[in-house]
Amino acid sequence: MTSTEPEPISKILPATLEQMAEDTAEQLGACLRPMVLKRIDRHTGEVIHVPVPCGATQSAVCPACADKARRLRVHQAREGWHLTAEPTIETREPTAQQRAALAQLADLTEARALAVGLGDERAVAEIDGEIEAAHALLQADGLRGEKTPTEDKKPRTVRSTRRRQDAPDLPRKRVQDTTTGRRFTAPDGTVYQPSTFLTLTLDSYGPVHTASKKPEHPQRCRCGRVHHKDDGIVGTPLDPSRYDYRRAARDAIHFGKLVDRFWQNLRRTVGWNVQYFATVEPQKRLAMHLHAAVRGTIPRKLLRQVAAATYHQVWWPVHDVPVYSPEHPPRWDPDTESYVDPGTGEGLRTWDDALEDTLDPDAEPAHVVRFGTGGIDIQGVNAGTDKANRCLGYLVKYLTKDLDACHQPGSDPERRHLDRLAEALRLEPCSESCANWLLYGIQPAEATQGLIPGACKGKAHRPATLGYRGRRCLVSRKWSGRNLTEHRQQRRDHVMRVLGAVGARPELDTADDPDGTRYQWVPIPRDDPKQPDRTQLLLHSIAQQRRWKQQYEQARQAADELPATDQTAA
Numbered sequence: 001m002t003s004t005e006p007e008p009i010s011k012i013l014p015a016t017l018e019q020m021a022e023d024t025a026e027q028l029g030a031c032l033r034p035m036v037l038k039r040i041d042r043h044t045g046e047v048i049h050v051p052v053p054c055g056a057t058q059s060a061v062c063p064a065c066a067d068k069a070r071r072l073r074v075h076q077a078r079e080g081w082h083l084t085a086e087p088t089i090e091t092r093e094p095t096a097q098q099r100a101a102l103a104q105l106a107d108l109t110e111a112r113a114l115a116v117g118l119g120d121e122r123a124v125a126e127i128d129g130e131i132e133a134a135h136a137l138l139q140a141d142g143l144r145g146e147k148t149p150t151e152d153k154k155p156r157t158v159r160s161t162r163r164r165q166d167a168p169d170l171p172r173k174r175v176q177d178t179t180t181g182r183r184f185t186a187p188d189g190t191v192y193q194p195s196t197f198l199t200l201t202l203d204s205y206g207p208v209h210t211a212s213k214k215p216e217h218p219q220r221c222r223c224g225r226v227h228h229k230d231d232g233i234v235g236t237p238l239d240p241s242r243y244d245y246r247r248a249a250r251d252a253i254h255f256g257k258l259v260d261r262f263w264q265n266l267r268r269t270v271g272w273n274v275q276y277f278a279t280v281e282p283q284k285r286l287a288m289h290l291h292a293a294v295r296g297t298i299p300r301k302l303l304r305q306v307a308a309a310t311y312h313q314v315w316w317p318v319h320d321v322p323v324y325s326p327e328h329p330p331r332w333d334p335d336t337e338s339y340v341d342p343g344t345g346e347g348l349r350t351w352d353d354a355l356e357d358t359l360d361p362d363a364e365p366a367h368v369v370r371f372g373t374g375g376i377d378i379q380g381v382n383a384g385t386d387k388a389n390r391c392l393g394y395l396v397k398y399l400t401k402d403l404d405a406c407h408q409p410g411s412d413p414e415r416r417h418l419d420r421l422a423e424a425l426r427l428e429p430c431s432e433s434c435a436n437w438l439l440y441g442i443q444p445a446e447a448t449q450g451l452i453p454g455a456c457k458g459k460a461h462r463p464a465t466l467g468y469r470g471r472r473c474l475v476s477r478k479w480s481g482r483n484l485t486e487h488r489q490q491r492r493d494h495v496m497r498v499l500g501a502v503g504a505r506p507e508l509d510t511a512d513d514p515d516g517t518r519y520q521w522v523p524i525p526r527d528d529p530k531q532p533d534r535t536q537l538l539l540h541s542i543a544q545q546r547r548w549k550q551q552y553e554q555a556r557q558a559a560d561e562l563p564a565t566d567q568t569a570a
Contacts, residue, residue, distance in 0.1 A: 021538035029064045030545040034537045040520040049524070051537045059400040066400040073396050073473060076487050077277040080480030081195050081293045081392075082383035083180060087481030105131065164368075168309045173271030179478050181296015194380045196294040197391045198276075200262065200307060201375030202251050202287045206243035209233045232411025235284030240416070245424040248287060250314070250367045252467030253430055253460045255280070255288045257312040258369045259474065266306050270298055278474040281398045284407055286421055288468050289375070291395050295479075300378050307376045313365035317354040319429055323441040326427070326454035330438045339443050339451075351432060351445040399472060402464035425467045427453070430460035 025032055034051035041047075056062040057069045080087065108131050115123040163169060184192045211229040212218045218226045227234050237243035251258075259278070267274050278292035324330060330339040330348055339348045357363060381388050398406040409415040429436045435451035437444045444451065460469040475484075482490065524531055 018535045018538070021535050021542065025538050025542050025545075026063055028542060028545045028549070029067070030538075030541040031064050032062045032538070033065075034541050035526075036524045036532055036537065038522040038524055040522065042518055042520060049532050051532075051540050053541075057400065058402060060402070060405070063400075070396050070400050072484065072488060072491070073399060074392055075491065076475065076480060076482075076484060077293055077392050077395060079482070079487065080275065080277060081295060081381075081388070082193065083295060083480070084193055086179060087478055089478065089481050105135070163309075164311065164313075167311055168305070170265055170269050170306060170309050172268050175267050176272045179273045179275045179295060192382060194297050194382050196297055197379040197381050197395075198292045198294050198303070199289060199377040200259070200292070201283065201289040201372050202255065203370055203372040203375070205245070205248045205287070207238045208235055208243075208285050209238060229284075233413050235286070235407070236413040236417045240420060243420075245420050246428070247367075248421060249424040249428045249467050251369050252288055252425070253428065253469060254312055254314055254367065254369045255468055256470030257314075258310065258371070259290055259470075261312050262306065262310045262371075263476070265310050266298070266303075269302065269306050272296075273478065274298070275476045275479050276474070277395070277476075277479055279395055279399060280403075280468060280470065280472050280474070281406055282403050282466055286407070286418065286466055288466070290474075292474075293381075293391065293395060297380060303378055304376055307371050308373075310371060312369045314367040314369070315355075315358045316366040316429070316432070317357060317437075317440070317442055318366050319437070319440040319442075322427070322439040324439050324453070326439070326452075329453045330441075332449045332451075334449075337449075339438060339447060348438070348441055348443045350443050351437070351447075354442045396473075403466045403468060403472075404464050421466065422463055425461055428460075428467075430456060430458040430469060434458055 022032060024030075031051075031053040033054040033056065035054050037050045037052055039048050039050050053065050053068075054062050055069075056065045059066040108127055112124060112127040112131065115127060181193055181195060184194070186192065207222050209223060209227055209231075210221050211227045211231070211234045212220075215228075221227050223238055259280075263274065263276065275295045276292045278290050280288055280290055283289055324342075328342055331342050332338075333340045333345070333347070336347060338350075340346060341348070358365070379387075379391070381391055404418070407414075409418050427436055427439065429440075432445040433447075434444055435453050435456045438451060439453045458469065459465055460467050480487070
């Protein structure tokens with residue numbers, strides 16, 4: 001019996017055609033890894049496959065989608081940086097798709113409560129997975145807010161908020177509900193409302209080789225030589241044996257908390273709701289630092305004062321000296337369902353017991369994260385200037401790369417420096433539930449069987465993150481009045497207006513489904529045997545990208561030729 005299905009094109013010319021399709025797609029800016037959705041028409045029962053962009057943010061995964069994400073972030077940063085009026089945050093009515101997802105979430109929550117009542121742990125676990133998927137769909141559709149916890153949380157440990165004796169005090173004002181900066185009037189009557197470009201850097205962990213900033217005025221490194229920035233030794237320690245890799249690893253893990261505390265302190269100090277668009281990236285020495293576009297101006301002296309007085313205390317059990325090694329870790333005891341000493345069988349301290357030590361009034365935090373002395377750079381920026389454009393470009397320069405790819409090691413000293421930091425991060429606890437706590441004789445929070453010290457799957461231990469476990473792009477709530485989904489829709493509306501100005505109608509997969517209720521969309525996993533041929537998907541993306549670009553360029557040219565009155569009417 002023969003199949004009526006046509007043989008996939010990639011089987012006729014498997015390597016050549018697919019490679020040509022990839023090259024062409026990359027040149028046109030089409031997605032290289034399109035996802036496939038199965039569209040089911042509820043009215044007719046028709047089923048078709050629709051490729052959609054993968055939405056990757058890393059250029060190593062998909063250059064086209066990563067570049068679109070980068071340009072969208074540039075648009076978002078520019079939109080809110082120099083606002084002169086307070087942004088209006090609009091709460092939109094939920095769409096039909098959001099209502100349907102919320103109804104499904106309500107049903108799942110009710111089903112979970114029933115499963116908990118019956119004691120069916122397997123059903124609870126399965127329903128939890130479906131609830132997570134429902135929340136992910138709602139967030140992808142632009143719904144703000146956090147999910148409701150499925151279980152009651154433990155009461156939060158409350159400690160004194162008294163500032164450390166080794167940190168200067170900060171003035172504290174009531175934060176006013178205003179986000180725009182001060183205005184300055186020049187002698188000629190011109191009004192300026194500048195903003196700020198801010199860089200914050202972590203502390204030093206030991207002397208490193210430095211490059212001469214100005215080739216025409218060479219400056220010697222501490223080692224006595226003059227280095228160029230591409231010498232392959234810049235940023236590496238002068239003496240690796242004295243470089244504090246453990247503190248560097250801990251600072252990277254908790255850097256996000258330090259940044260959050262900085263913005264809190266800054267708002268309380270200046271007395272208004274400071275707004276920012278910030279990105280995190282590593283320096284050449286692989287320490288994290290923050291670039292931020294800040295709306296409005298703040299006195300430089302005050303910014304430096306806040307940076308110097310900002311710290312984050314890590315109230316975890318002391319974990320300076322390991323008790324066990326990765327080769328001989330504690331073992332799991334099935335009888336007590338806990339971890340015990342591999343030799344004596346004695347149970348390890350539980351996380352709650354170990355944490356009680358930190359409640360002692362004389363206890364010290366396990367670690368304190370601070371910004372470096374003098375590790376702050378402040379620049380005033382006016383809207384519409386070349387400097388503003390350069391700062392925006394620099395702000396998102398590395399967003400499409402993993403952190404470890406921002407400064408790829410090209411020499412043996414750089415590779416060894418990266419390896420030593422990775423080794424320190426491999427054995428450093430990254431969270432309360434990290435398996436590495438077993439090395440210090442402490443059972444992680446909610447410990448389960450199968451934990452392997454040195455093999456924690458937490459984000460901080462991945463080579464691509466260099467220890468940083470937070471988000472790469474940080475945007476305050478009232479930056480532009482829109483979230484990223486709304487900015488994406490804003491750009492789409494602009495394209496549709498350009499097309500509509502000349503009567504063009506783009507070909508859409510849901511052109512006759514204005515309320516979003518006619519079609520059911522089902523994603524097809526990449527490893528599904530029913531996944532359409534990749535080369536055919538690439539060719540579809542290429543044709544679609546070429547068609548849309550041609551339509552848009554023709555519409556722009558036609559719109560430019562129309563009289564202004566006709567464009568206004570459109």
